[in-house]
Amino acid sequence: MEAAIADIDAEIIVIDNNSPDDSCDMVKELFPSVKLIENKDNSGFSKGNNIGVAQAKGEYLCILNPDTVVAEDTFSKLLNFTELKDNLGIVGCQLIDGKGKFLPESKRNIPTPKVSLRKVLGNTNDYYANHVSIEETAKVDILVGAFMWLKKDVYEAVGGFDEAYFMYGEDIDLSYKVIKAGYDNFYFGETTVVHFKGESTLKDSKYAKRFYGAMQIFYKKHFKQNLLFNAVVWVGIKMAHILRKNPVDVEIKSNQSYLYSVDFDPVLVEQLPKPTQIENTIQDIIKNNSLIVYDFKILIASIVIADMKQKSKQENIGFRFLLKNSKFILGSDSAINRGEVLHF
Template identity: 75%
Template sequence: MKLSVIILNYNVRYFLELCLKSVQEAIVNIDAEIIVIDNNSQDDSCAMVKQLFPTVKLIENNENSGFSNGNNIGVAHAKGDYLCILNPDTVVAEDTFTKLIQYADSKENLGIIGCQLIDGKGQFLPESKRNVPTPKVSLMKMLGRTKGYYANDVQIESKGKVDILVGAFMWLKKDVYEAVGGFDEAYFMYGEDIDLSYKVVKAGYDNYYYGDTTIIHFKGESTLKDAKYAKRFYGAMQIFYKKHFKQNLFFNVIVWLGIKLAYVMSKSPETLETTTKRSYVYSKTRDQSLEKQLPKPVEFLDSLEDKIETHSMVVYDFNMLNTTTVIRDMKQKSKQENIVFRFLPKNSKFIIGSDSALNRGKVLHF
């Protein structure tokens, strides 16, 4: 088997449905399998997978064992030569996997490949390509100076070697994953992608950023960016520094500052609302039950070439459009002021989207 797509899910049933539908489209011409590991979700994620995706291999954990452990369980069941570690709050393009197979097959000494990620508003996510977060670089990042943290020498649309890739999408050979011991289970959540990337580099492999394909990553769906998040994040970085760097006073100051921030962030972030004055629905079907729930006025369009106004909601119907086209259009429309995007999966009666990494995404049933 060529590819195993590993998806660890926790309480994001509707994002998972959208993700799985996009993955199915992307593996049509590939000898591939999809493995979903559910970390004891309290929603109906597992029931949905069983009903809508009977060919998906579903592993139901009876506890939330964390990101590293969950993915390691999935990889242990994988039969593919290549692995794609994929977040459930992502949408892949139809050609993502075929492009990466061709690129990966051309590389010797291959480590991990990451691709271009955009958020739910169509904006590029700079964590798609990063440098090693040494103590000095991390301190500068905390102080708002990101130079040196992100791999800005590699252009967004290009390809090149980078050290650190993001866990929302990681492509690598199963042999390499096993050779470095997979994800370190000392990390419950956060930091494990940095650790795996760095372990692969230290083992002598080359990591690459591949900007010729783009996926959507609705950030922050499984956890909110609050004080608990901050404590976990900086706790993970403490594990990383102790493991990979010689401990010193400078290191201790950085960790202390990071953990201190966790207590400062005592309130959950406020909801960020974007004013929408109208809606545009790209669909061949005018569904009145959907129309009633959208910001008025509502205009149904069948061409992405039609101009739209600012302060609008754009709804993409995947019964009419493919993901590659939608991503391209999102990037273009995101240049306008206050445009929010919603997505209607094939054969579904809900739209979904996310306007901020600080808050959970929004699901609207109709």
Template identity: 55%
Template sequence: MKLSVIILNYNVRYFLELCLKSVNEAIKNIDAEIIVVDNNSEDASCQMVKDCFPDVILIENKENFGFSKGNNIGVSKAKGEYICVLNPDTVLPEDCFEKLLQFSEDKDNLGIVGCKLINGHGDYLPESKRKIPFVRAAVKKLSGNPEDYYATHLGENETGKVSVLVGAFMFMKRAVYASVDGFDEDYFMYGEDIDLSYKVLKAGFVNYYFGETTIIHYKGESTLRDKFYAKRFYGAMQIFYKKHFKKNHFFNLMVWLGIRLVYLFRRTPVSKNKTVDGYLFVSNKLNPKLETVLNKEVELKPDLDTKLVLKNTEIIFDANVLSYKKIIDLIESTHQDKSITFKILPKNSNFIIGSDNAIARGEILNFD
């Protein structure tokens, strides 16, 4: 088997359904398997997987083991030469894995490969490629100055060597993952991807950012960034520093002070209420249930000219008609106007879904 896709899920049933539908399209021409590890969700995630995706391998944990252990459980069941650790709140283009396999096959000492991530509003996510987060860089990052935290030597659409990739999408050979003992289970949430990236580098492998494929990451859905994010993030950084750097009392004091100062003075972002004056449905046939659930007229647009979209418009993409790659491309080309928002109607589904920012829960509207 060529590829195993491991998706760790926790209480994001509808985002998981959208993710699985996009992954299914992306592995159509590849000898691959999908493994969903559920961390004791309280929603209907597991039943949805059983009903809608009978070919998916489902592992139902009886408690929430966190990111590291949950993914390690999934990888332990994988059979693929390559693995992809994937967040459930992502959407992949159909050619994603074919491109990555083609890129990876001729690389010596291949470590982890990441790709370009955008959020549900189409904004590029700079954590797609990062540097090793030494103390000063990590403190500056949460203080609002990420200059030394992100890998800015590469453009977002370029490809090249980087140090750290993001845990929402990590593609690598299963043997590489095993050689460094996978994710460190001392981490529960945050920091695991930094630690794994660094372990892979220290083992002599080369990590790459591949900017030639783009995925959506509805950032914040599986791990909502509330006011305690800074505390959790720096707790993870403390584990990282203790594990990988020599003990130094001054160093430890700087970490301790950085955590507390940022936690005390960092303001929690406030999500703004959006205004929607009109809806566009990009499809070849209007869905009458849309107008009912939205309680407003919906304009059908078989061909979307992104330059003519009015302000305060919400665009709904029909994945029964459009490829996920096309949807991602259209979101990227329209995102400059921050008043325009996006939803996706997944293939053969009865809901629309989207997320407008990283500090609020996504929005799901059911037709039933």
């Protein structure tokens, strides 16, 4: 993140909703320039972001999940794009998961009750904005809260995130409020951000209950209701809760490791299968069933992201990040389970 704002007049604000671990101490020690707001309780995603926005001084905001990796040129590209636009609402970008795969929720249509019910039944054609290609830039209706770029005055004009949503649904609500206020939302496919989806919460039955409960708030707020409408919404929520299975463990069985670094810790090397250290450049040809470890002491995020997207086309490839000043590698092989952290 600091590399992404190196040439921009910007600030980083981190909101902590009463984390039980030592993450606040870590931020203070390793990132002293970050403005850290420590809330005394966990009042949810919406309220936490509203607190952060109230402290923000810039013209533009970027609502960003903590489990993301941003390329060095992401914000400069967005500034160049958005400063030429009139009537600008929210801008989202191309998101990929920890496996390098595109996340379709990066661009969505308005989830009317009919569309959402179809999604519950397995038909996602109308839910996602599939008429816009992954690399394209175009107007879309709904963007994802993991990455939202917009002007602060637009955020304030529509009242920010609705704090009736604890977690999930608030990004749909904000996107829809911005559209109803007459602004244009855009999907910007010319930059990519990694979102280790699955880190904020596990995708289990509790998730389903909270997510579809949030959608019920959305429908009551924005759509005219009648008995048939209420029945459809209720059935959809119940079916989603019943059909949602608990997370299944995903295990990547790696036969080979590729270590992009000039100085890997020998303790780490001993824990990896058949490690091959590569010091000079990204290697184009690797074997299937491999684990790739990127050392951010020598690699920049934009190169790593591009390599992930390319190598994700191969069979059973896992990715791990070794961040600066850290003694662990991390990554995520599943969108429904927590990621892996390997200490050394």
